[in-house]
Amino acid sequence: MYRGWHCRPKGCHVRPFFGCALFWLQGRLCVGVAETSGSFPKTARLLQSREFRRVTRQGKKRLSRHFILYAARPLPGVERPRLGITASRKVGNAVVRNRVKRLIREFYRTRQDLLAPVLDFVVIAKGTAARCETRIMWQDLERLFGPYWRE
Numbered sequence: 001m002y003r004g005w006h007c008r009p010k011g012c013h014v015r016p017f018f019g020c021a022l023f024w025l026q027g028r029l030c031v032g033v034a035e036t037s038g039s040f041p042k043t044a045r046l047l048q049s050r051e052f053r054r055v056t057r058q059g060k061k062r063l064s065r066h067f068i069l070y071a072a073r074p075l076p077g078v079e080r081p082r083l084g085i086t087a088s089r090k091v092g093n094a095v096v097r098n099r100v101k102r103l104i105r106e107f108y109r110t111r112q113d114l115l116a117p118v119l120d121f122v123v124i125a126k127g128t129a130a131r132c133e134t135r136i137m138w139q140d141l142e143r144l145f146g147p148y149w150r151e
Contacts, residue, residue: 046084055122066129069144070122081115083108087125096130
């Protein structure tokens with residue numbers, strides 16, 4: 001969970017500090033200090049193509065302007081939510097694809113404690129994701145992940 005929440009209204013300028021996460025949560029700009037080390041271990045990722053296929057076939061699909069999100073129940077024995085990211089060449093060259101994937105990972109990493117207990121997620125970046133600002137990208141992801149936040 002988060003140690004400190006300092007939520008500000010939209011448009012407020014918050015100076016990030018070392019070790020903080022700056023993000024949008026339910027339409028508000030928030031700064032949170034994660035209690036975790038900030039890592040994104042392999043246990044929090046989908047690594048094999050069969051896992052990606054299972055989630056995309058069995059999962060519920062949600063669409064937005066820049067992304068497609070699939071969410072499915074994991075296989076027995078998985079104890080935490082996991083994320084898989086796909087960005088095809090339609091998104092752009094390797095530098096652009098890696099930037100988009102890095103921003104998705106950062107979005108997920110700062111919010112993984114807020115997600116419902118255990119689900120597997122696959123985020124597929126559309127070609128328009130490369131041309132949007134980080135703020136817009138995170139708002140889009142916020143809308144997609146909205147139903148999966150803890151109450």
